[in-house]
Amino acid sequence: MNTPTLVAGALWLVTVWRLPSLHHSHTQRSLALTFATLAAAMTFEVPTVRDAVDASTGVHGLSSLLKHLLGVVSAAFLLDFVIAVVRPHGLARRLRLVAIGVTLPLMSVFYALAIWMPGEGATIDEGRRAAYIVLYTAAFILYIGVAMIVATWLFLGGVRHSRTLPGKAGLGFLGLGTLLGSFYALQRVAFVIVRLATGTAHSELEIQISATLKQMAILSIALGACLPPLAGAVEHVRAWAALRRLRPLWRHLTAAVPHVVLTTSIPKRRVSFRLDRCVIEIVDASLALREFVSAEVHQRARVFATRKGLQGEEVEAVAEASWLRVAALGARTASQLEGVEHPSLGVTGSNQTSELAWLTAVAHAYTSSPVVAEFARQEESPAPLSTGHSERGLSHDN
Structure with a gap:
């Protein structure tokens, strides 16, 4: 079993676990939707799913578009979650709505222009088609990068305000995950600049670094989101055990x-x-x-x-x-x-x-x-x- 399949499977397990929270508070709903959209995005990275989508639609790279669009939506929900946790009074809600409302259509338009424009090649240094690919990548990376940087600032800033150790650890791992997401966006920009400046592509290295940062970021975010509930489960068991030990004393004394x-x-x-x-x-x-x-x-x-x-x-x-x-x-x-x-x-x-x-x-x-x-x-x-x-x-x- 390959790594994308394992990552997607793990995310779907977390999604199913968080599913009941869709009916809870706005905060919990945002986190549940973060994992649902992230799991769907990573599913399109599974080789069999990716090939099946491209083959059935006849559109080359459609799975990548869907993966990136869902990734942007997931980042938006994650940003909404951290703002609800750290800044309950809200933060730039209208600006965030405008940003997601502009990014998704732009990505779709640039993708369509790059795919259906007449011509053969579509690499980053091949004329007008290449320009649309650069614009598509820029829209995606810009949104992901800014969202992850803001989320990192909020998550790590919220660590010192959390009153419990599981809460601090959870926010810390979430902040680490978004920080890795920021590095993911920065290294994508760096490789584009290198390619434009030198005309040399380092595709294999870029893919390797991107995959590593992306998977580490997802793992850290998943761990950060799971820690507080798991800690709550542990406390529940401890409380049950303590109650069981105290019950005999309670029975004798209250009987008197x-x-x-x-x-x-x-x-x-x-x-x-x-x-x-x-x-x-x-x-x-x-x-x-x-x-x-x-x-x-x-x-x-x-x-x-x-x-x-x-x-x-x-x-x-x-x-x-x-x-x-x-x-x-x-x-x-x-x-x-x-x-x-x-x-x-x-x-x-x-x-x-x-x-x-x-x-x-x-x-x-x-x-x-x-x-x-x-x-x-x-x-x-x-x-x-x-x-x-x-x-x-x-x-x-x-």
Whole structure:
């Protein structure tokens, strides 16, 4: 399988993947149309498709015209996309419409004049026909070059304003792709100038450099467009895994103090929101449960964990899980303690990542640590907690 076929196939896969976004925002629609037109353009570079189009129409080079026209349209959609992302208020919309509205007809007219004009040759240095070929190439390169330079300026300028690493990486790769597109346009101009000045063509070198720059630009643009969604998918999986680890702790604590559970339900597909809510309800449940134990229980749990050979942060996580379990057991059989100092929560909420890591450690200790279970038995109230009825009474499922 040749390189143009692989590139076209990859672009069509990205196009199919982005197809649902046609019904989303203007920004997403522009990006989807960028890949659709780019995939169609690169399809006309596949040898079998190119030969079939030229042979079936009887027009030599028609596949090249279609490829270039679609390339211009793709550049216009890409420029529209980056402006929507980086400059939401817009940028030279009328000028852009005029530019695309002039470039496409000019290219078509110059192509027609070069193809159907009487005469034999049609190289760059052969009279009037050659002049139309130069004008055709100039219209194409001028639009692509200017569009890519402006897009590069906007993409790379937007990197510093992006708030997330995937966003910065995505804009960076998109900017690199358009920068390579600019180099593609510049090297085409350079080869035309060399040919006009010296009368010597370097066709093979030009084709090789053009193909390399074009393919690298397309790859970089595709990668830049795919990074943020892929990063979002990774974050979705991470949130789901974290939610799964916190669920047992959430069940036990909210069963003891069910009034902290919010009544509004969240769709299961919104995993990040469910995780945030789970964390909030665990913290609220912990704040409610601390009223049932004294700070001395927390200190005894810390000493107990140390005696069992635990060290460092594991001691703190086990100690917190221990007093929470004691409090959950006592919440059904005892009243709140007054006039005593209550335990302070180990989680501060100042950093979402550290908060989640801390609660995960506490959840693991709460459900799996034999030290926590032993300490709870040691401190257990006369009537242990039965969670079945309370869990059935909860109004939602994180």
